Amino acid sequence: MNFKMIVVMKKIKYLFLILVAMCTATSCSEDDLSPDSIFDTTAPQRNEFDNWILTNYTTPYNIDLKYRFEDIESDMDYNVIPADYNKSIALAQMVKYLWLEVYAKLAAPEFLPTYCPKIMHFVGSPEYNAASGSIVLGTAEGGMKITLFNVNGLDVENPNIDVLNEWYFKTMHHEFAHILHQTKNYSTDFNDITPGKYSGEGWVNLKDADVRKEGFVTAYGSSQPDEDFVETIANYIVKSDAEWQNIMSQAGTVGGALIQEKLDMVTEYLSDSWGIDIQALHEEVQERQSHILEMDWTTLK
Ligand SMILES: [Zn+2]
Structure with a gap:
């Protein structure tokens, strides 16, 4: 069952409950029934933004962007508010400029x-994880969402x-x-x-500057190899050359050599498995990042 079906079924359930409640209250008789469907059978009303999403996300990239709140799409264990x-x-x-168009330009x-x-x-608000005290920046579920x-x-x-990179890009x-390595594994x-150095859940107590000396780009990357792998990729793409140099100097000779080894391996992986040049990705993103203050993000183009 897909998400939309679940949403529709949930709505049907609500409508059913409302009908039951009405009937109980007014003791419906048969003449109250109308031949009209209780369900909206007209085509959905799309606003300007919905049409823009169709043209810029759905048609070229097969992506549905959901900005309206549908709580079936969010984790019920958290309190979050609409965007x-x-x-x-x-x-x-x-997202189109700094992310989609970059891969569209450099990949098949x-x-x-x-x-x-x-x-x-x-989703409008952050998602706080009370148990670990951490904030969820983003989630990817089974490569679908x-x-x-x-x-x-x-x-x-x-x-x-x-800020944009931390929260979104x-x-x-x-x-x-993660989706890529779950589709095609990287070499073991x-x-x-850095065998035996992964900290698991303990990463929350570690600092980036410290784990770099051990050969990890970030504290989160030191939790386990999959996170290490994707943190190396993500940080290399979005960090400026100066910021990357800063990471390498914090890492020192030993840590820096280990991080370089990891960077070489993710470079090879992206190239061999996906035909993507991480250096070109990095440069394209840096170029686009340098223009964000000049651009008008509020008018749909
Ligand atoms: Zn992850």
Whole structure:
């Protein structure tokens, strides 16, 4: 059963419950019944943004962008709020410019429509994980859906690239890299670069600057090899050359050599498995990032 069917079925259930309640209250007789369907059988009303999504996401990339709140799409264990309409418009255009068009330009034409999650879901607030005290930046479920949180925290007029990367774009490269390695495995040689050093759940107590000396790009990357693999990819793509150099100098000689070994291995993986040049990805993203303050994100184009 797909998501839409679940949503429709849920609505049917609600309608059914309302009908039952009405009948109980007014003791329906048969003449109350109307021959008209209780379900909306007209074509959906699409607003300007919906049409833009069809033209810019669905038709070229086979992606449905959900910005309206549908709680079936979010994790019921958390309290989250809907994404603001205008912020959703801005973020949708940023995702297109800083993410979709980059892969569209540098990968084979069928790459995004085939492997990109079919659903992108915008949620207004962050998702807090009370148990671990961490904040969920994004989730990718079975390669089908990417959820971006904190859309209402977006600064549309003065977007800061570090904030954008932390909340959205690094997260998207991270989650997408999971989809790629779940589709085509990377060599287990990667796990042997820093064997026995993965910290599991303990990563939350570690600092980026410290784990770099051990050969990890980020603390989260030190949790387990899959996270290490995708953190190496995502950080290399979005960090400027100066920021990457800073990571390498924090890592020092030993850690730096290990991180370089990992970077070489993800480079080889993306090239051999997907025909993607990570250096070109990095350069394209850096070029686009340098223009974000000049652009109007509020008007649909
Ligand atoms: Zn991950």
